[in-house]
Amino acid sequence: MKINILGSAGSILNQFIAEIRDVQIQSDSPRFRQNLERMGQVFAYEISKTLEYSTREVVTPFGTAEIPVLKNPPVLATIMRAGLPIHSGLMNYFDCAGSAFISAYRKVYKDGHFKIHINYVSCPDLGGEVLILSDALLATGYSMELCYRELLTYGQPAHTHIVTVLSSAEGIDHLKKNLNTSQITFWTGAVDEEMTAQAYLVPGLGDAGDLAFGKKGD
């Protein structure tokens, strides 16, 4: 599994990361969503550099041009609900791609341990496709792994790009151990070394779903 940390090189992406982390700025929820959307666009563009192109002849008003265009648009899967703004950004660039939506939830047991279940999935056939699977954050990595495995029941993609805005080092280790295949490329904005007991990234940004869409009721 190849790992690309886009924030390591200086670029405007880091401005977006600074804004979603900043406890003052992140309380502006439309801006928070917009920053995730812009990050989705940057990931789309960087991922697009790794895709396959074929030459198409385009008729212009003054002649014809040969232009390398995408062989196959990818499928854009996202994890509900925090992944939605990143998914919007990915869709802005891969605008003819099909979409998949998936939801996993933690069922916490009395003794404190939890298990992750899939309760919602809507997905096109994935056999032979390029899959881009996005979520806001990678914490433990368990739900990302589970969502990925669930999506495989819709067919084996030719390649999968997993995208999160921020990731924990532990989550990346988890994916490395459990999804260690050359058929997966992992993309993230930045890697945080720690997590709280409740699996929040440290320094992280808090709860991405709540910041984008408000707190859930009981």
Added chain:
Amino acid sequence: MKINILGSAGSILNQFIAEIRDVQIQSDSPRFRQNLERMGQVFAYEISKTLEYSTREVVTPFGTAEIPVLKNPPVLATIMRAGLPIHSGLMNYFDCAGSAFISAYRKVYKDGHFKIHINYVSCPDLGGEVLILSDALLATGYSMELCYRELLTYGQPAHTHIVTVLSSAEGIDHLKKNLNTSQITFWTGAVDEEMTAQAYLVPGLGDAGDLAFGKKGD
């Protein structure tokens, strides 16, 4: 249940409706999503005329202005997956509102009858709030009714606005019979008189979810 059919009066909304219905134009999926999003904005604006405002004193560079601003932002609930683009449009105008997402699916039995189940819901507390519940289309009205009832378990809203881009006459009748309360206002772009046996609106536009996000796999 008050009913507002926004497309009855001539406005640019009908241009958007024409484009999402038109079998040629609707194959341009980014434009299809954009038209749903623009319609969501128009619904947001028209609904906003019915909401309550209180006067806020705003300090400008040259003085102070008294401006009527929204007393409470509404909660924006949408039905997965076809409701997402309308939800984006509603969020563009009610940009500090909290969001709810809900999914219902039809379980079809051997004898052909089906039952609708809720499999995903993420929702803030709704007690006393203004709820705007959106979906792309209102067909039979069964899943809209079921989603609405499910959301009520998160608290009784002060008022609910149900929004769909297109509706069947039968679906509206269903809501009238089953949700007939002055606490609900129904908003739609246009009303179609017929439905196919598979509950597609006629003339309708086809499957809004497929047009926005691609066909689902098996």
Added chain:
Amino acid sequence: MKINILGSAGSILNQFIAEIRDVQIQSDSPRFRQNLERMGQVFAYEISKTLEYSTREVVTPFGTAEIPVLKNPPVLATIMRAGLPIHSGLMNYFDCAGSAFISAYRKVYKDGHFKIHINYVSCPDLGGEVLILSDALLATGYSMELCYRELLTYGQPAHTHIVTVLSSAEGIDHLKKNLNTSQITFWTGAVDEEMTAQAYLVPGLGDAGDLAFGKKGD
């Protein structure tokens, strides 16, 4: 000249007006531009209710629908540079309209009096068209009047809608006196009663161009 003050009725438009006036919020220049853009969309929608429609038969996947669609898209003229974000909003809804751009500047003479000159204009033929002429603010009304007259050299529009986000009472009086024809409709968000000696609206919002695009150099 008919006058429509959209902020008089309670709607989400007033939230946008509050944000562009508010000295704290307006320093967020991307949000300032976005609020002007959203206001442009609302003006587009309200103006669209006054335009002419003809019925078009649209072929859907399941039949045909008769939909009233715009007879002729309007021409969207805007005054540089402060009008650009409103123009973007108008274009978002009238997306096949042609655009005109015009610039006027105040030449201030030694004795303090000034004269307004046109230095830039790019405009399609306007003969028989519906013209929507936008600017951020209406202050004295002199440059709006001059720009309107300059545009008339490109043909006599069938009707002209003049749109500004905020207007001074004096500026409206100026237009009433000098452009008093039933062929013009004036649209604004709110009317401010006073102006400073430098022709800033009071309470107003300051310099719309600077807030959107930064201060000019010398």
Added chain:
Amino acid sequence: MKINILGSAGSILNQFIAEIRDVQIQSDSPRFRQNLERMGQVFAYEISKTLEYSTREVVTPFGTAEIPVLKNPPVLATIMRAGLPIHSGLMNYFDCAGSAFISAYRKVYKDGHFKIHINYVSCPDLGGEVLILSDALLATGYSMELCYRELLTYGQPAHTHIVTVLSSAEGIDHLKKNLNTSQITFWTGAVDEEMTAQAYLVPGLGDAGDLAFGKKGD
């Protein structure tokens, strides 16, 4: 003058280039503008990789993060009117940058030769700033050179990035000869080898201003 041709490497940028060149697709003017805007975003992102960053400590809900953020936002200058959609894209990423607008026109004399004049400019102080100067196309290069020189009267930028979606080989030669300094970096999507007698790129895309905003009147 360093030259970067972004379309040489396969990326989604070429899809956008294919769409703006394609005589069928370019007649969809909102999409044409959107493609220029998306290209502006991609240029913004790639240019951002060359800018200077300083580390800022950001307080998150769970700690502090050190993030490299832009030392100084650039100034975004664009040439009217065809540059406006690219400028929108650049602003989407450099959203706190100041803007400059400039217009040049060709005055054609009886004997067929023409001279380019500046008729409109609005510009902040540029001394020591990073300037990004954009236009849709680079044809002969004369108006780009003239606009650049006009902007220099507002101060000497620390560095200038010139951006066009498509460029003629001749236009690049012109800039190389006349603006050959290490203080300028040139960015373009693709280079066309030929031009018509009327200075349209071949194969090119036609008139970018007309495609974005409609034909001008007489």
